[in-house]
Amino acid sequence: MDPAFQYTLFVILAPLTAIACVGVVTYARLSYPSRETSALAWLTLSIVGWLVANTLELATNTEAATLLWAKITYLFIATVAVAWLAFALQYSAHSRWLTPGRFWPFFVIPAITIVLTWTNDSHHLLWTAYRFIPVNNLLAINITTYGPWFWVHILYSYALILLGAGLIIQQNSRSFRLYRQQSGWMIVAALLPIVVNASYVMRWFPGMNKDYTPVSFALAAVIFAVAMTRYHLFDLKPVARDAVIDSLSDAMLAIDPRGRIVDLNPAAQALIGIPSNLIIGQPAADVLNPWRDLLERYRDRTELRDEITLHHDGTDHTYDLQVSPLLSRQQQPAGRLVVLRDMTARKQAEAELREYTAKLEARNEELDAFAHTVAHDLKDPLAALIDYSLELKLHLRNMPAEEIDAALDKIARGGEKMSAIVDALLLLSQVRQIEExxxxxxxxxxxxxxxxxxxxxxxxxxxxxxxxxxxxxxxxxxxxxxxxxxxxxxxxxxxxxxxxxxxxxxxxxxxxxxxxxxxxxxxxxxxxxxxxxxxxxxxxxxxxxxxxxxxxxxxxxxxxxxxxxxxxxxxxxxxxxxxxxxxxxxxxxxxxxxxxx
The missing domain is CATH 3.30.565.10 (Histidine kinase-like ATPase, C-terminal domain)
Structure with a gap:
């Protein structure tokens, strides 16, 4: 491939991608809070700086100026991988690593690289040999032999880029299938800079003299920004699922319009009893076959709330079933979200509470009735005992012996009756206290x-x-x-x-x-x-x-x-x-x- 064409194409693409990159990121910054887009802004700044410096490198006609801009370019080359990792950490909800105390070690290698760039003529640790290529009356620099530190720098940069890409891909694997269109673009953007840079450094294409890595980074940043605005990256990002959905004790399934299960959380997987990788993409009618009667009943319902009973683990469980519609960004039906909340323990507790309350009310009624009964039964013998005792007290000296004996007999019988009532009370107390x-x-x-x-x-x-x-x-x-x-x-x-x-x-x-x-x-x-x-x-x-x-x-x-x-x-x-x-x-x-x- 003609070197002049390669450099001319870069000069054309660089300002276009830089302008597009700045535009969409600015829009994203205006659409979302700064804390959610700060890492993306940093990444964009590094990429634009790389593009501008690289373009000015090609716009000079002296070797000294070209070499100067090449060294300035390394200010951005050395840090763009760190900015990439920062964005991936922020996107994947690992922002705790972005504090100065934790994140500064990632700048050690870039800082050394920048110092070695400006002192390379003394030690040649970064570049061992390079040459200048005339391009339309201008000069471009082409590194022909890399020094040992370059490989440290490139391997470190690749490691950071791969780590960031891995975080993004991992989040994609955890996201709802209904929202994975955004994450698919994220994966493309994550891998693009690595592929482009490796093809240049490893000389996969003979005659390729120009590194298009900054252009690929710019395209990646544009993809990220578009995903943020069009697919609501930070609205639907997988962190919401990781932090909320996976931790829910409620079983949750997402079903697409064709009736296929597109996602489920661990609670739903435990309820179904089948590994999630064997569930995703399968018809709900097949996966949930043991409960096909319920599926048939609610087949055409997109929104409902009901109480159902499911048999699993050898027992019946009561669930609060809630079905709500899932809508696409165009507000078109995109499926249904099914949430099952296990109400078994609550129902059992309510039943036990009702039973306990009923027993307590029955005991209270029983005590009231018993108190009334005892008072009624004690009233007559106690009154007789008092009457005969007073009669004996007042008339004992003048009463015939027969009347005294009769009064004493009545007092004794009254006492026996009261004693029987007390015995009955003690017996009832014993019966009440012994549960079984x-x-x-x-x-x-x-x-x-x-x-x-x-x-x-x-x-x-x-x-x-x-x-x-x-x-x-x-x-x-x-x-x-x-x-x-x-x-x-x-x-x-x-x-x-x-x-x-x-x-x-x-x-x-x-x-x-x-x-x-x-x-x-x-x-x-x-x-x-x-x-x-x-x-x-x-x-x-x-x-x-x-x-x-x-x-x-x-x-x-x-x-x-x-x-x-x-x-x-x-x-x-x-x-x-x-x-x-x-x-x-x-x-x-x-x-x-x-x-x-």
Missing amino acids: ADLTPLDMSTIVAGALERLSTLKANCHAEVELPERWPTALGHGPWVEEVWVNYLSNAFKYGGSAPRIELNAREQPSGAHNQRSMVRFWVRDYGPGLTPEQRAELFAPLSQVRTSPEGHSLGLSIVQRIVTRLGGEVGVASQPGRGSLFWFTLPAWARRSSG
Whole structure:
């Protein structure tokens, strides 16, 4: 190639590229804050300085002037690679390296290169030999042999340029596919100066005498500036994805108009369970096939918010699904952004909170009802105790012995009733405090015998006759609690089963079926007394709400009985008709005997 043509072409291209470079960078500086374009401005200044100095080098007609401008050119040649690296660091969100304390070591080699350039005639470490080429009555310098330091300089510059290009390419690999048009141009701009400079230094093209590296750098700067303004480089740059998207715990997928997944974050990759390199570019219908029903439901929706359930990792997870449109720079549909926020823990916490609140409200209601019931039941015996005590105090000396004995008996009975109420209160407190009682096989004969022993005085006073079965089916329960159930049922039967009541105790095992998921044992106490009306039955087993306490006072004890049996996994009930007696029953889980074989 004719040397004159090479230099003439450079002289034509240099001012054009310099003007274009300054123009677009100035526009970028006006469009964006100075801190975001400062490195690009520095890079542009170095490139323009290189172009201007190199052009003036070609515009002289003496060897001394040409050599002087060649040395001035090295002021920019030595620093342009550092400026390039600064731009790459700023672009790739590594600006923390641009502080003076961290960045100054990168200037050591360029500073030495500049010093050696101006003292080269003394040591020839940069250029060993060069010659001047006449070009249209002007002179151009051509380095024919490089010194050892030149290779240090060139390798260092290449290292910085490659490092910067690597940072840009790395950011491109992390950016959204929908926005990679800008990053593709960035890669071209990153590699262009290296290719052009290497072709000149390594003499890849015989007869190539002019270095077009500054022109290639200028074109790279123009590409960067255009990307900033046209593709919104600093609006959509990958740092936004690195700093925000990748750190999100929400799963996020970008889907193009053809239904292909163009990007996803680590949370989405973990949710899908497939490596991201096998997901990118694949149809969403194929990748998300386990959830194809949901895909079909939302196939034509570009914007929505819904709550969905996905099954993965062996369990169901609740997600807040949000789909929003992605628009191109022309505000045309460019795909959809799908965000899935795992709400499982929150839903579980809300459910637990509701359950806890319901339990707390139930306990508060229970305490209120119990306080009302206890106050109501204590009122009559306490009033009687006070009345008879005052009567004895005032009239003891004049009262016949029979009246004194009767008053003392009534005081004793009132005290016994109050004691029973206090015992019921203590039992309820025990049942409330123990969340889960240990269920063990029950020796019901011993438990019933204990209950009858506690009621022996009452049984003797009412002349009750008790019939027991020959054997009891074995059930599971908590012995002390079950004894209280029997005490309550038996005491009611002794009191309200008529004159000299005949009481029958028995049990029967109920096999599992449609209503019972496991076998149960049904126990009962039958009396042949006056029985109960439907209205009276309706008030039994009420949850501690004996608002209309009957004189018989069934409700307090039976309410506690119901709580005990329910906690043990059983049920309670009563069958009764006026004039035909009553049958009070409760169930407990049957003990499943393990076969010895």
